[in-house]
Amino acid sequence: MSVAAAATMDPGQIVGWRLHLGAGDGGNDRDGSKGDTGTITRTKPKTKKPSLYRVLLLNDDYTPMEFVVLILQDVFNKTREDAMRIMLHVHQKGVGECGIYPFEVAETKVTRVMDTARKNQHPLQCVMEKQ
Numbered sequence: 001m002s003v004a005a006a007a008t009m010d011p012g013q014i015v016g017w018r019l020h021l022g023a024g025d026g027g028n029d030r031d032g033s034k035g036d037t038g039t040i041t042r043t044k045p046k047t048k049k050p051s052l053y054r055v056l057l058l059n060d061d062y063t064p065m066e067f068v069v070l071i072l073q074d075v076f077n078k079t080r081e082d083a084m085r086i087m088l089h090v091h092q093k094g095v096g097e098c099g100i101y102p103f104e105v106a107e108t109k110v111t112r113v114m115d116t117a118r119k120n121q122h123p124l125q126c127v128m129e130k131q
Contacts, residue, residue, distance in 0.1 A: 051130055053106035055098045057113070058125040065091065066120055072098060074096045075112045100131060 055076075057068065065087055072083035074097045091097035101109065106128040113126035 005095050006079040017057075050102045052100050053103055053128045054131050055106050055109050055126065055128050057086070057096050058127065059090050059094045059096055060123050062127065063117070063122040067120065067122065069116075071113055071116060071124070075109055075116070 057071075068085040068087045068090065069080070072086055073080065074080040076083075078086065084098045086098060092102070100106075106123075110126045110128050113124065117124035117126075
């Protein structure tokens with residue numbers, strides 16, 4: 001491939017090409033010295049870590065504690081002991097953290113909690129906030 005053709009390509013397609021920097025016949029520059037060679041490399045784009053979101057349960061006076069424990073076990077994969085601890089924290093403090101997730105995962109978990117609560121006619125509230 002010629003240098004002119006390589007210049008019109010996407011830099012990502014040129015990885016590893018050897019480029020002759022000299023001009024003229026036989027690899028000699030105009031002044032008679034040999035031309036140098038170099039390697040064209042592509043720099044990797046820096047990826048940014050996704051923002052994380054805290055999923056929080058809010059206390060109410062009507063949702064049974066056992067239902068909250070079941071939600072924590074089913075939606076958030078908590079052990080019975082962890083679910084009991086979080087449920088009691090929500091009950092005593094008014095709010096409790098269920099986990100920290102990337103946006104899409106947090107959004108899905110909040111939706112699952114809210115849908116399950118509504119189907120079971122409980123006013124349980126679940127929200128997410130950026131960490």
